């Protein structure tokens with residue numbers, strides 16, 4: 001099948017588009033230079049670590 005390659009052997013998934021910028025984590029004040037999404041200006045921004053924590057909190061409820 002010619003289309004086998006399309007779904008199979010998908011080892012390198014496409015790179016996620018990162019938004020470049022200069023923010024500070026609302027939790028630990030760490031510098032953030034890129035995010036996987038465009039942050040809302042009226043929302044707290046979290047670094048990867050704090051995001052993970054927040055998500056874990058939510059899931060363990």
Ligand SMILES: [Zn+2]
Pocket residue numbers: 025026027028029030046047048049050051
């Ligand atoms: Zn943080």
